[in-house]
Amino acid sequence: MTSTLIANIGELVTCDASLGDGSALGILRDAALVIDEGVVTWVGAATDAPAADEIVDAEGGCVVPGFVDSHTHLVFAGERSAEFAARMAGASYTGGGIATTVAATRAASTAQLRSAAARRFDEMTASGTTTLEAKSGYGLTVADEARLLELSGEFTAETTFLGAHVVPPEYVHNRGAYVDLVCGEMLAACAPHARWIDAFCDLGAFDADETRRVLRAGVAAGLMPRLHGNQLAHGSGALVAAEFDAASVDHCNHLLDSDIDALAAAGVAATLLPAADFCARTPYPDARRLLDAGITVALATDCNPGTSYVTSMPFVIALAVRELGMTPAEALWAATAGGAKALRRADVGTLSVGARADLVVLDAPSYVHLAYRPGSNPTAQVFRRGVRVSSGPR
Numbered sequence: 001m002t003s004t005l006i007a008n009i010g011e012l013v014t015c016d017a018s019l020g021d022g023s024a025l026g027i028l029r030d031a032a033l034v035i036d037e038g039v040v041t042w043v044g045a046a047t048d049a050p051a052a053d054e055i056v057d058a059e060g061g062c063v064v065p066g067f068v069d070s071h072t073h074l075v076f077a078g079e080r081s082a083e084f085a086a087r088m089a090g091a092s093y094t095g096g097g098i099a100t101t102v103a104a105t106r107a108a109s110t111a112q113l114r115s116a117a118a119r120r121f122d123e124m125t126a127s128g129t130t131t132l133e134a135k136s137g138y139g140l141t142v143a144d145e146a147r148l149l150e151l152s153g154e155f156t157a158e159t160t161f162l163g164a165h166v167v168p169p170e171y172v173h174n175r176g177a178y179v180d181l182v183c184g185e186m187l188a189a190c191a192p193h194a195r196w197i198d199a200f201c202d203l204g205a206f207d208a209d210e211t212r213r214v215l216r217a218g219v220a221a222g223l224m225p226r227l228h229g230n231q232l233a234h235g236s237g238a239l240v241a242a243e244f245d246a247a248s249v250d251h252c253n254h255l256l257d258s259d260i261d262a263l264a265a266a267g268v269a270a271t272l273l274p275a276a277d278f279c280a281r282t283p284y285p286d287a288r289r290l291l292d293a294g295i296t297v298a299l300a301t302d303c304n305p306g307t308s309y310v311t312s313m314p315f316v317i318a319l320a321v322r323e324l325g326m327t328p329a330e331a332l333w334a335a336t337a338g339g340a341k342a343l344r345r346a347d348v349g350t351l352s353v354g355a356r357a358d359l360v361v362l363d364a365p366s367y368v369h370l371a372y373r374p375g376s377n378p379t380a381q382v383f384r385r386g387v388r389v390s391s392g393p394r
């Protein structure tokens with residue numbers, strides 16, 4: 001493999017505080033970076049750059065780590081624009097629309113699911129995402145959940161079994177039997193294709209005890225826990241996540257001080273999904289409160305057809321700055337290094353020497369443009385494992 005020098009970088013954001021200006025973003029000006037064998041092998045001043053086989057000219061632009069989208073529902077069929085229109089006309093979100101996507105997903109062929117997921121994956125890549133997590137949860141039968149996870153595995157190693165997304169229509173009068181299925185036969189079929197176990201612990205979804213059963217079974221099958229929690233109402237999601245040493249609890253719109261204390265004490269990351277609140281027109285979480293408590297905050301798209309048909313991490317960064325009270329620096333860190341922590345990954349999310357060479361060359365002088373120019377895609381080039389996977393917006 002040939003080495004590549006990314007030259008002429010006006011502003012290099014490493015998200016490694018031991019580099020550059022000493023801030024959490026570890027910024028170097030007039031910098032260069034060398035990639036070899038898919039890994040960052042050198043970072044420093046442009047004037048000191050070593051020779052390489054190939055040179056990529058960043059044209060004085062900013063380079064940031066590739067985005068880590070740690071919460072997506074990548075594989076599904078159908079769309080729910082009518083439900084979105086109804087909600088914008090005043091209907092409220094209850095989570096019931098998930099059944100619509102479950103029906104469409106069960107009816108779709110594997111080839112249809114694969115090509116729809118590939119289109120979304122390409123959109124994510126074109127806006128700078130180089131690592132993503134993908135959940136099941138729209139099959140809700142043993143065969144369909146396993147099928148969604150096998151498909152997810154074609155796009156990412158970060159696959160999450162979410163059989164406990166909602167109780168499917170055929171089990172609404174027999175919830176206990178559905179939880180038994182999730183913890184038994186469905187888990188057995190899905191665990192070989194999954195790295196994580198997840199549940200939607202919220203009003204109208206699964207309660208604390210059901211969630212505990214699912215997480216306990218998942219952990220026993222070798223999966224690591226993460227949770228959807230505290231989105232629709234105050235509930236037990238955050239506390240259960242802390243109890244299980246989950247990597248992350250996601251949404252976090254409704255938290256009491258005691259939840260925040262528990263997350264901080266257990267070292268659970270809080271993944272905020274402001275595009276879901278934007279699209280569902282629901283109140284945003286309070287990022288400031290989490291940051292002030294020392295909790296690791298991650299940002300993700302929650303890409304799904306019901307509440308957040310969003311693939312763009314730059315859009316999420318812009319929302320986090322405008323609506324969650326985060327600074328542009330905090331939002332970029334949360335969308336890269338924060339996402340990596342929420343996935344317990346040490347090899348992505350930063351541009352430290354030894355990190356995977358996942359990076360975005362921006363057509364902008366500063367990372368602040370990610371928040372400053374909402375709706376634009378400032379991505380000029382995207383590299384994953386040192387290979388250019390996108391050259392500019394689609």
Ligand SMILES: [Zn+2]
Nearest residue numbers: 071073228302
């Ligand atoms: Zn979700």
